[in-house]
Amino acid sequence: xxxxxxxxxxxxxxxxxxxxxxxxxxxxxxxxxxxxxxxxxxxxxxxxxxxxxxxxxxxxxxxxxxxxxxxxxxxxxxxxxxxx
Numbered sequence: 437x438x439x440x441x442x443x444x445x446x447x448x449x450x451x452x453x454x455x456x457x458x459x460x461x462x463x464x465x466x467x468x469x470x471x472x473x474x475x476x477x478x479x480x481x482x483x484x485x486x487x488x489x490x491x492x493x494x495x496x497x498x499x500x501x502x503x504x505x506x507x508x509x510x511x512x513x514x515x516x517x518x519x520x
Contacts, residue, residue, distance in 0.1 A: 438499040438506075445503030445519075446473040449495050468495050468510060472503075472519050483517055486510045 437448040450469045470484040486495070488511065495510040506517045 438497050440499045440503030441501035442503060444474065444476050445499060446475065447471070447497045447499045447506050447508075447519075448473065449497060470495070470497065470506070470508060472499075472506065481519075483519055484508070484515070 437446060439446050448471055450471060452467045452469065466488040468486045468488060469482055470486075471480050471482050473480045483506065492510070492512045495508060497506060497508040499506050504518060504520050506519055508515050508517075
């Protein structure tokens with residue numbers, strides 16, 4: 437979770453596990469959803485979805501001081517989003 441410096445927006449991850457299935461390979465169905473919560477309006481918006489691949493650890497997120505840009509890392513990649 438990351439708060440913008442102006443405290444108007446919060447970026448956070450939510451996870452969904454598709455289940456264990458019959459083998460250890462089925463863990464690849466874990467999905468991560470990235471949301472931005474606008475505290476002024478009380479609305480939350482999903483801005484990214486990723487299926488976890490490999491053992492890269494937990495996704496990370498950071499939000500700019502104004503809340504207009506998000507940087508996040510997942511599956512060994514680094515991403516930037518404009519979230520105006």
